[in-house]
Amino acid sequence: MDDAPLPDDLATLWYLVRRVAGLMDRTGEALFQHEIGISLAQFLVLSVVDAHPGPLNQQTVADRLGLTKGTVSRQIDNAVAAGLMSVQAAAHNRRENVVSLTPAGTALVRRGDAAFEREKAALLPDAEPGDVQAAIRVLAAMNGALDPSAALPGRQRQ
Incomplete structure (x- = not known):
């Protein structure tokens, strides 16, 4: 930030939210490319599918990531081609596809999660746990105020 207030x-x-988001994206991109050989976007799609028990459609993945369905569809196509994900017609609607991870996809998410855990301290070296929780509360409140239909995504692993 320059000297002008x-x-x-x-x-x-x-300004800070946009700047930190960009820096986190670049850091995450470099981490996942180096550690597991995939992009941050690919990891996020795999991770959302991994965190959700049961069938998940492409639109739900897109909504959880704040991406377009087309962007997520390309990532899913890449994951399917790499043997990380499978796509099937939904049982309740043959025009809708549901996605799931293959065992290789699940293993890759675990490797990515482990890499992130190792690097997490570098992202917030001096932050107190209460500071991080306060930032999450403020940003979640702003998210809810700006988009009442948005839910804060959670990571629920089985």
């Missing part, structure tokens, strides 16, 4: 706290927050 931003007009108010909300503008400062907006």
Whole structure:
């Protein structure tokens, strides 16, 4: 950030959130490319599918990641081609596809999760746990205010 002050706290927050999001994306991209050989976007799609018990359609994956269905569809196609994911027609609607991970996809997500755990301290070296929780509460409240239909994604592994 240069020396010129931003007009108010909300503008400062907006700037910092956008900047940190970009930096986190670049850091995550480098980490997952180096550690497991896939893009951050590919890992996120696999991770969302892994975290959801049962069948999951492409639109739900897109909604959870805040991406377009087309973007997620390309990532799913790449994952299927790499043997990481399978796609089947939904039992309740043959025009809808449901996705699931293959054993290789699940193993790759576990490797990615382990790599992220090793590198997590580098992202927030001096942050107190309470500070991180406070930031999550503020951002979740803003997310809910700006999009009441949005739910904060959780990671539920079986």
